[in-house]
Amino acid sequence: MQKPLEITFHNLEPSTAIEQNIRKRAAKLDRLFGNLQSCRVVVEAPHKHQHKGIPYHVRIEIGVPDQEIVVSRVPTSATANQDAYVAVRDAFDAATRQLEAYSEKRRGQVKSR
Numbered sequence: 001m002q003k004p005l006e007i008t009f010h011n012l013e014p015s016t017a018i019e020q021n022i023r024k025r026a027a028k029l030d031r032l033f034g035n036l037q038s039c040r041v042v043v044e045a046p047h048k049h050q051h052k053g054i055p056y057h058v059r060i061e062i063g064v065p066d067q068e069i070v071v072s073r074v075p076t077s078a079t080a081n082q083d084a085y086v087a088v089r090d091a092f093d094a095a096t097r098q099l100e101a102y103s104e105k106r107r108g109q110v111k112s113r
Contacts, residue, residue, distance in 0.1 A: 038063035058091035
C-alpha cells in the first residue's frame with residue numbers, strides 16, 4: 001500500500017486484538033492485489049442502549065487506481081454481527097470479492113453480452 005492503513009473505532013474501546021486481525025487481513029489483500037493505494041477501516045458499535053448483543057458495523061474504503069472500492073456491512077436484525085471478529089471477517093470477504101471483480105474488469109476478463 002502506498003499510504004499506511006487507517007483503523008478507526010467508533011463507540012467502542014480500541015482493541016489491539018481486533019486491530020491486529022484487521023492488519024493481517026489488510027496485508028493479505030495487499031499481497032493478493034498489489035496495486036492498492038490506501039485502505040481505511042472503521043469498526044463501529046451503535047449506542048449501548050440495545051437489549052441484545054451489540055451488532056458491529058464495519059466499513060472498508062480501499063483506494064485502487066482510477067477508483068475507490070467501499071464495503072459497508074451494516075447489520076440488520078437477521079444478520080446482526082454480535083462478534084466484532086465475524087463482522088471484520090465478513091467485511092474483508094466482501095472486499096476480496098469486490099477486488100477480484102475489479103481486477104478482472106481491469107484485465108478485460110469480463111464477459112460481454
